[in-house]
Amino acid sequence: MTTSSQTAVPNLSVLGQDNSQLFHTAQTNENITPQQKQLPPHLANHPAFSEVFQADKLTLGLIAPFKGYPNSPIPSLEDFGETAVLAEQLGFSALWLRDVPFYDPSFGDVGQAFDPMVAMGYLTAKTQRIAIGSAGIVAPLRSPIHIAKASASTAVLSNNRFILGMSSGDRPVEYPVFQQNFDNRAERFRESWDMIRALTTQKFPQFKGQHYGDLTGNIGFIPILEQRLPMVAIGRARQELDWLANTADAWIWHGVNPKDTKNIVQTLADLNQDDAWHPFGYANFVELSENPNEPAQLSRNIYLRGGSHSLLEFWQEQKEQGLSHVTINLKPTKRPVKETLQDLAENVLAKLNQ
Template sequence: MDTICKLHHPGRMTIGLEMPLDNDWSLAGDRKRKEEGRPFGVPDMSRQFVRAKLADQLGFNTLWVREVPLYDPTFGDAAQLFDTLSYLGYLAGVTDNILLGTAAIVMPLHNPLQLAKAAATIENLSDSRFLMGVGLGDRPVEFPVLGHSFDDRDERFRRNYEIVKEAWKEDHNLQAYYETLNANYQVYPKPKHKVPWVLAGRARQSMDWIAQNMDAWFSYPRPVEQAKEVVLNWRDALYDNDQPEKPYITAIHLNLTKDKDQAFSPARFGGLIGINRVADLMMDYQKAGVSHMAIHLRKSELPIEEAMEQLGEHVLPHFKNQMADCLPA
């Protein structure tokens, strides 16, 4: 199966969710966090698997999981606490249809052979529902602690990317990177199908490199008009490098209010909105050329499961997954 087909339908946007699935950054959620004695940005993981299954049942296209190796109070975000790749292996077992994406693995911090093995394992366990989202990393403290330089992370990003791709081949040339290896050594398992590579941000790479090497580009949350300009730049880079159409992915932070008709009020990375207005907002992003929207609900005024169900009832029917249209690769 061509996994990217499940994410990208030209002219038709798909909708996913960013994990963790909570509303800790709302006023009510923040009060609850403080009562439980959790630091800011450290989620309650007790119902995450229930909500992941609910996202699958409701028909969301993708669950996106971030990687934060070290919790830094300055940033105040521990993502979903669990090791990203181990957690996706678990989520692969409790979901059936939803795609599972990393947004993003901090590529320069990983041993590429171990990363190749772990990612291919998830691809196998999930029945090819895995999206390999990678990024450069922006927290300087993590790099020296884990034995790497922060300044040359862009070069290590490219090298690790090349090694992972090479390790997934039966007829690999890993000797070009490791003198002690020869063709008899293999990293198993191999992916069952092509694993889509998704770059989060720019990773200090040129747009030409991104267009040539990535299967999709995940860029930062922007207002509709700004997103439209970035989509055009992405399409120009694809055209200039003789590449086919590839997905442009972005995210939005939605504060779903109890007033269902609340007009959209923009804020950083998203804004305040009532559920009856969300479909129109998503349509505007679709018209701007966005291929996939990852919704972030941590600021939502509505309880998280109610917010998910409301999105499933009032928004997803306008953006139906067309996975049935995907044909075997």
């Protein structure tokens, strides 16, 4: 695999890209023990989370709209549902939707354009087995009560196929429009997270914070969930690593140097205090070449170009480093969507965990 800085990608400074040294040297070069790769019972028995995050396996999910749209910030969406059904049939583990309320020209991408919660409700009705997740809901820009309500509703309607991914926000320009403070987004992210957890685990929830209303136990939250809602941190969300290693059920980042993957996974295990496995994944923009043997090229640790055989080798190496899930954004791919997904399914998915 080669690296390149010439390929055009979205502005990573807007994504909160941080080039500082974040991870201590692993205390040991040994692989994480099997005991540390056990999900807690409420997640091991969850139909979506347990399929997306499997010990010693690497699964692949797709970022909406699940296809390439290299020449426009806004994709065509007439085949949105049809493409989701195809992804499920081909064996992808998850469909991920982003929370992008506006078109920011400096960012250059609007994801699936639709509101994520509405779109996930639509996909719930179109599909039967595949996990459906948010990547991620911008917590500081939404009421945690509304996030909890929409999440619980989607979980019930999908037969527990929903995974709530939350972020602190990609685009600073949106905060003034919502009359929200960009500078305290980290603490509001944590408080929103804690309030959502209280709402979705207590019949008559109690919670007291600084930024949102108090829950005093005198009103009940509905719908009541039979299984605990999986909650995943999307991006760094300006949180400390010990928070990510203990509070988030899993962590999906972006812009990760592949040489750091093993160290990140080991660091999370070192910092963990609940003796449970908290899986790690990351995002790749993928430009899938028609030539399956075209060498893989990684630009700025996020933009991956190459043929399916080369991408298989790259991701197999990352699996050996402990990576559990990749969210694939096909935006830069120029090939037709059906051809692209079939190539990935036949030449990557079918061989990745053999």
